[in-house]
Amino acid sequence: MDLKPRNNSWKRNLYIVWFGCFLTGAGFSLIMPFLPLYVEELGITDHEELNLWTGVAFSITFLFSAIAAPFWGKLSDRKGRKLMLLRSALGMAIVMVLIGFAQNIWQLLVLRALLGILGGFVPNANALIATQVPVKKSGWALGTLSTGAVSGALIGPLIGGMLADLYGLRPVFFITSAVLFICFLVTLFFVSENFTPVSKKDALTTKQVFSSLKNKRLVVCLFFTTMIIQVATGSVTPILTLYIRELTGSVSNLAFISGVVASVPGIAALISAPRFGKLGDRIGPDKVLLFTLGLSIFMLIPMALVSSYWELGALRFLLGAVNAAMLPAVQTLILYNITPVIAGRIFSYNQALRDVGNVTGPLMGAFVAASYGFRAVFYFTAAVVFFNLIYSWLSFRTPQEK
Template identity: 75%
Template sequence: MTSVPEPINWKRNLYIAWLGCFLTGAAFSLIMPFLPLYVELLGVTDARELNIWSGAVFSITFLFSAIASPFWGALADRRGRKLMLLRSALGMAIVMALMGMAQNVWQFLVLRALLGLLGGFVPNANALIATQVPRNKSGWALGTLSTGAVSGALIGPLIGGLLADRYGLRLVFFITALVLFICFVTTLVYVEERFTPVLKKDMLSGRQVFASLKKPRLVLSLFVTTMIIQVATGSIAPILTLYVRELAGNIQNLAFVSGMIAAVPGVAALISAPRLGRLGDRIGPERILIAMLGLSIVLLIPMAFVQSPWQLGILRFLLGATDGALLPAVQTLLIYNCTNQVAGRIFSYNQSFRDVGNVSGPLIGAVVSASYGYRAVFCVTALVVLANVVYSWWSLQYGAARIRLPGE
């Protein structure tokens, strides 16, 4: 008589994946406060060239991540998601260590591109948890998981700045590599996945993946929504400090005030994501998605008319609360509309759209602010989100009035 294997402890996997997302989020953001300073250390001293190189080394990681994500997603569907988590954590640890030994800016640029190619811990963690968690708890689980990367991204710059001031820039890269290696070890030891490898000849092609979906247009609209969410977040990033200076004048603690205003959306997202995810499990993630997109428009427009930094900070805190629900709602809808067989690739495609948003958002913000001023950025961003609300509402109406769970 064959014994039935015990079910996978998906809650333990969720908590370990949360820790991994936290560590990778912290590792990536540790070096953000001094990225231009490191470029300068590598020999770029001209002010104009420094701006160009800083933008290039920042953006190239997202660009190459967008290119590589579908490949890693296909491999995850063939070989398993845990293997992709291990590959990502170990690969990024090695690249980070090499960054600390870079001798010129070209080496650094290539390594930043390689970091994008080898990344993908967070989308694979989402795919792993989404395929193991009971469907009626998907919103809560993915909302909780999203707080890991957000928490790491919030605390990383603070720790990175302190370490860089005390121990120098290069050492931070080696500390970051150690953090990622710890992520690799905890994933190796504690994450459980029962996965039967799929032969390459049995894998679905990209066209067959979309043909297997019951509502491919809805899934595509969710990809676009992910991109727009990142565009809306990133468009404000390049001008935030300058906008705060315009509102407050040349105050002595400009960097601190700007940093606080930059951080408050993340704090709000930490609070709201699990709660709104649980609410989405009850009333439907599609309702949460449309409501929070609409509310974000209502919050973006007044930002163009604020008269003080504290007014901007309050609005950004409220905006962060809406943002905390958006990506988990999208991810929940994605897992409702695809099979476990293709979940890795669906989440990797979604990551590619997210990376495109990460690249294009700051560019849009910079162009609009240069042509029409800082306040115009918020109005243009609100218009982009409004167009997406209409598109998402139409897609959800076309795809399904209500997503049905198994057993309903």
Template identity: 70%
Template sequence: MSSSETPINWKRNLTVTWLGCFLTGAAFSLVMPFLPLYVEQLGVSGHSALNMWSGLVFSITFLFSAIASPFWGGLADRKGRKIMLLRSALGMAIIMLLMGMAQNIWQFLILRAVLGLLGGFVPNANALIATQIPRHKSGWALGTLSTGSVSGALLGPLAGGLLADSYGLRPVFFITAVVLFICFLLTWFCIRENFTPVPKKEMLHARQVFASLKNPKLVLSLFVTTLIIQVATGSIAPILTLYVRDLAGNVGNIAFISGMIASVPGVAALLSAPRLGKLGDRIGPERILIVALVFSVLLLIPMSLVQTPWQLGILRFLLGAADGALLPAVQTLLVYNSTREIAGRIFSYNQSFRDIGNVTGPLLGSGIAASFGFRTVFIVTAGVVLFNVFYSWLSLSRAVRQPQSAPD
């Protein structure tokens, strides 16, 4: 389906998409530290109302992203992945600009929903690289690409907090819009794609997409694995600061300690993802996936027993090293088990499952903590990941990985 006389420089594309994922990751997380404060500034008052609206404006983006991802994935397979990257970056830039102008909570809620509808830079970047990279380098390339959004998400909250303190809340949205527009320009001028548009009548429907797969049950199981990974990650997020406060007692720098413990998994994932991806190219991503899941279970259980924040921080750093391997391993297996023609939709379906996990995980963690306490969240999360170990092992043991020929 790809045809042109000019060869693709996939290494340059990988570098530019990494920068794009970094900028979009930073742009999204820039506004996260003060999202409840902005909700309050828009007129919401009262503890319960503030909590409800903050949770709603946070989760609605993921919910609408889950709905829209398959549509954008189909359009990417028909029109090309670069145009989807451009559409996503420019659309998000405009929405961020409008968010800074919102006058009430309903306008802000609607804009957050539209942000989810117009998103999708990261899955389309994954699909673009997956269809251009030599197959034997897929694990390393997708692992490296994953560090872009992780790096942005790590630096974003720090930068967002500093900017909000210096300039106020609304200007941060305008700065975020500028960052996303830079991402749009980088994509426009630096990314190359040889793509022949496919007539709509020749496109496969969703059922035909799965029918065309050599092992549709395995691909579906990988989607479920992605969902469970995100549920496990998200279940801890809403209770982490409160758990750290319980462990630390009355100390003056609780915000700093909590921020450090929240960030260390991302740092570890940043270090581990490319290396474990490269190892997966040698020994097989399915082995990396299973071992990383088992390692996660063995780290989550003692997290429920820690007595100091530093014990929790060390365990979360080790957990981040394992987490850095999980999603790239799943994505590499998706590359092995699908074709270039349907890569956009396969990655978009996977993104939908990931978004559903992003919505479900925090709700699960908050509900368990409210009923049974913080420590129980880690035990239940370990149980969820243990289920994922057996589910993934059974799914992978039934399938024989059949790599496709390397891209030109």
């Protein structure tokens, strides 16, 4: 079982694992700008096949992460969250080196799948902090922690593109591996956890885990909400640059404009996440979640009506500020409904649904855009979020199960 720290060591852990999440986010996003180029270097040159295999290489990591997450969550409840952080950071560092040596698309796919299986630094960081932080500060703590991976994901593509131009594609994987190994060392020497291992025979079954929840229906709704948040975020990804080109016409700096518009939600999230977390600690994370779900609908619909890229960018900035509140609010509500002994598994289930959303969101966006046009993606996404808003509202109104 977990033992709460006797002092403010949870704050020290928070800042350390924030740095670890930053390194993980940066490490993962370092390779994203040139992943299609790497697939091409491995022998896929046909344009349609290149798009297909790049999409598969991107999605397969999330797919296998979703499959593996419950196993690692169960193990973290038995062996401790710090051990899972170390396992994740070191495993990903090793796989990144191997990806740098890949010789064909099949090797890349297998290694990207292995990357998903061995991943999970961020959900285990969430579980570690959630079991240590005082409940009254959980919203702020989880909101602050969420900015770590966001910060890394923002800076990663910029550095990755620069490194690829300077040194070529393969060396970037080795640099990424070094970044992840630094994450491993920081976690090993500076993260502290008081944890008493649980034997396999004493570990709770999945049925017992869900039976111990204070409100099973609400937790299931929160899992679903996590998936929808990622679906809504990812649905725009495949069409963003093409939509901006439709708005701007032929411009020489399309890539730069697209990069700015793509990154502004992350910048807004850095500013708003801790503040929304504090607000949730004061008025309740349920109110924050419902409010921000509703606001996001009113941000998505005008995106289908814009006539310039700066209007789209402004709306995406506002949407990023709103979206930053959602996942920490969900995680805080989950924390309210669990005990520390099942935190690893419950947060891993939530991560699995998040990964499912990461896979299905871009697929949904691409399908809707191909069938009905770019602008329809925003209407369709708003409708999905509206359904989730109603589902969440009804779940909060349902009396807590006895």
